[in-house]
Amino acid sequence: MQPEFETVLPVYIVGDSHSLPYRNMVFREKWTGAWVMARSKYIPSLTAHDFFNSATGDFHPELIGFLEYEGLVRAGRATHLSTNEVDFAIAKAAGQPVRPPLILIAVGEIDVRGPIMRLLKDTYDFVPPFATTLPLLEKPLVPWDVIEDAIDTRLGPLIAGLQQLVAAGFTRVYVQGVVPPTRNEERIRELQSYDCPVTVRTKLVQAFNRKLGAKCRSINLTMLDRWSALTEDDLLRPEYDFDGVHVPPKGAHLYLEALIDDAINSRGLVANHSRYELYYRIACGLNAFQATEPNPA
Amino acid sequence: MEMSCPYHTLPASSFWRQAVAERSVQDLDPHLASTFRFTRETRMASAGSCFAQHISRALQSRGYNYFLTEQAPGFLTPEQKEQHNFGVFSARYGNIYTTLQLLQLARRAFGDFEPVDQFWTDSKGRVFDLLRPRIAPKGFASMTEAIADAKQHLKAVRKLIETTDVFIFTLGLTECWVSKADNTVYPTCPGCGSAGEFDSSKYEFRNLSVAETGSYLSEAIDLMSAVNSKIQIILTVSPVPLVATMEPRHVLQATTYSKSVLRVAAEEMVRRSVNVHYFASYEIITGARSAGRYVGDDGRTITPNGVARAMDVFFAHFTDESTDQSDRVASRAATPQVTSPGSTEPRIVCDEDDFYRALAASRPK
Numbered sequence: 060m061q062p063e064f065e066t067v068l069p070v071y072i073v074g075d076s077h078s079l080p081y082r083n084m085v086f087r088e089k090w091t092g093a094w095v096m097a098r099s100k101y102i103p104s105l106t107a108h109d110f111f112n113s114a115t116g117d118f119h120p121e122l123i124g125f126l127e128y129e130g131l132v133r134a135g136r137a138t139h140l141s142t143n144e145v146d147f148a149i150a151k152a153a154g155q156p157v158r159p160p161l162i163l164i165a166v167g168e169i170d171v172r173g174p175i176m177r178l179l180k181d182t183y184d185f186v187p188p189f190a191t192t193l194p195l196l197e198k199p200l201v202p203w204d205v206i207e208d209a210i211d212t213r214l215g216p217l218i219a220g221l222q223q224l225v226a227a228g229f230t231r232v233y234v235q236g237v238v239p240p241t242r243n244e245e246r247i248r249e250l251q252s253y254d255c256p257v258t259v260r261t262k263l264v265q266a267f268n269r270k271l272g273a274k275c276r277s278i279n280l281t282m283l284d285r286w287s288a289l290t291e292d293d294l295l296r297p298e299y300d301f302d303g304v305h306v307p308p309k310g311a312h313l314y315l316e317a318l319i320d321d322a323i324n325s326r327g328l329v330a331n332h333s334r335y336e337l338y339y340r341i342a343c344g345l346n347a348f349q350a351t352e353p354n355p356a
Numbered sequence: 357m358e359m360s361c362p363y364h365t366l367p368a369s370s371f372w373r374q375a376v377a378e379r380s381v382q383d384l385d386p387h388l389a390s391t392f393r394f395t396r397e398t399r400m401a402s403a404g405s406c407f408a409q410h411i412s413r414a415l416q417s418r419g420y421n422y423f424l425t426e427q428a429p430g431f432l433t434p435e436q437k438e439q440h441n442f443g444v445f446s447a448r449y450g451n452i453y454t455t456l457q458l459l460q461l462a463r464r465a466f467g468d469f470e471p472v473d474q475f476w477t478d479s480k481g482r483v484f485d486l487l488r489p490r491i492a493p494k495g496f497a498s499m500t501e502a503i504a505d506a507k508q509h510l511k512a513v514r515k516l517i518e519t520t521d522v523f524i525f526t527l528g529l530t531e532c533w534v535s536k537a538d539n540t541v542y543p544t545c546p547g548c549g550s551a552g553e554f555d556s557s558k559y560e561f562r563n564l565s566v567a568e569t570g571s572y573l574s575e576a577i578d579l580m581s582a583v584n585s586k587i588q589i590i591l592t593v594s595p596v597p598l599v600a601t602m603e604p605r606h607v608l609q610a611t612t613y614s615k616s617v618l619r620v621a622a623e624e625m626v627r628r629s630v631n632v633h634y635f636a637s638y639e640i641i642t643g644a645r646s647a648g649r650y651v652g653d654d655g656r657t658i659t660p661n662g663v664a665r666a667m668d669v670f671f672a673h674f675t676d677e678s679t680d681q682s683d684r685v686a687s688r689a690a691t692p693q694v695t696s697p698g699s700t701e702p703r704i705v706c707d708e709d710d711f712y713r714a715l716a717a718s719r720p721k
Contacts, residue, residue: 186505187498195504199429199508204492205436205440
């Protein structure tokens with residue numbers, strides 16, 4: 060009896076510990092019934108700030124290592140754009156000959172919870188430039204421009220790196236917004252060795268995500284935002300507070316669903332011209348695998 | 357009956373020849389022995405025009421207890437602190453030029469006055485506090501932030517007035533622009549530089565009279581003294597001439613009028629109240645004996661030597677270090693002071709810089 064098997068749609072998830080809830084996640088997406096499988100890589104302490112070095116042009120080494128391990132990058136080039144016969148054969152065998160791979164980057168939470176939150180602690184508050192239901196505390200205010208500068212400094216390398224990925228042909232890259240922070244003040248004290256009220260922490264994350272989302276949009280990428288599903292009155296719903304830092308797998312699933320929805324909606328916009336040309340040449344009976352040079356990763 | 361002339365009993369300081377003509381510039385000190393002195397423990401606050409920043413800076417650099425009720429977050433760089441006006445004065449009120457401005461600030465701090473027209477939004481959506489137009493370098497990101505910052509600022513001003521030991525105020529101008537709606541006075545004319553849009557239906561020019569200047573100052577001092585019975589006030593008149601006058605007369609005349617009015621107001625307060633004292637920075641810089649020595653080529657900028665001389669005399673008279681100070685006075689007078697290019701000394705923030713830029717931008721090329 061032949062074993063039954065199906066190919067799956069892989070989503071490659073790489074990032075800080077917020078990539079862990081996706082580990083071994085498999086589900087049927089609701090539109091076509093296809094199986095979706097998360098293939099994740101946890102890079103300890105990865106931050107937006109360490110994602111990419113503009114001076115050297117280098118990504119975090121473990122990021123490239125993951126892309127290479129998954130066959131998305133070979134010899135410094137994106138394999139989905141490659142017209143190399145071996146790369147094409149591998150892609151066909153995996154059922155992914157044409158479209159760029161779906162990649163989800165999960166970074167930013169350490170940037171907020173570390174360097175940025177440390178500025179405010181329990182001493183200061185700030186007024187973000189957007190409407191929020193969270194109250195302003197009776198504390199000295201840090202000018203928004205100062206907070207914005209701090210966020211921009213952390214996000215700069217991430218955005219530069221994402222631009223490089225897009226330029227290399229990875230046009231279906233998504234960024235997970237930072238998850239809403241825990242309401243558990245004691246847990247924060249335990250993690251950070253200082254206090255910072257949940258309203259301040261939450262506004263910081265909101266502000267960070269707004270900047271992250273805007274910067275992603277500016278380079279035609281999408282930041283996945285499940286804030287309203289994860290929160291009530293802008294604070295994290297207790298059922299999505301896994302350990303004071305992460306959301307549980309059901310929370311991560313919300314992000315993955317949003318990714319799939321967007322990927323299906325936008326699949327007409329991510330044509331892989333190299334591979335289309337390859338198919339055309341095969342159909343015309345030509346020698347398809349000539350030495351063309353796809354964009355380097 | 358023989359009557360002796362009353363002038364015979366006066367000290368040398370009362371006579372021009374002994375007190376001025378026979379003195380060198382370095383020796384000339386236009387004060388009598390002060391009836392008030394402060395120590396390094398005395399809580400000192402200050403406010404006023406651009407020249408007042410020299411006093412706040414000197415107090416801090418000489419290790420006196422300069423009272424800051426709006427402290428910069430510790431993680432700000434020196435550049436960020438300067439841009440956001442932390443540490444320039446005891447609270448982030450920016451320059452206070454007129455006695456009306458001082459009075460309204462005090463009244464606002466105690467909830468007695470709420471301006472109708474305080475905030476202005478530029479074309480990029482940035483919000484400016486017209487009463488503190490330079491307090492946020494690019495304006496506030498939102499009206500909510502601007503209002504929250506103003507509210508916190510007024511709390512800080514109230515705390516300052518209620519708890520400071522000494523308040524030093526430098527009187528700068530009599531010319532000002534006010535709102536026609538409620539007489540709110542602005543530090544600069546809206547639309548002439550920092551923020552706002554000039555609208556003659558909303559704003560009008562006023563040149564405060566002797567009576568007005570004096571009464572506003574008197575009311576401000578009375579308010580402060582009522583909530584803080586121990587407060588001592590030191591008044592001084594800025595020696596810096598007007599950058600421009602709105603009066604239909606020569607700016608030199610307008611300057612003389614303005615400074616005269618301010619000098620009279622200061623004098624009247626000293627005579628009226630035992631807790632008010634006068635520091636003669638105006639006389640030091642502009643007195644006939646100095647003959648422009650302490651003023652730059654533009655006839656307006658006070659030279660570093662002039663600032664230093666004024667500060668040395670200030671500390672000689674109002675602190676308990678008068679003996680040491682007189683040595684410092686003599687030594688500094690003998691040593692040319694040069695500010696080197698690229699000096700890291702924080703700059704004096706004057707609204708006139710924005711005014712000149714706006715003026716240049718508005719002139720046809």
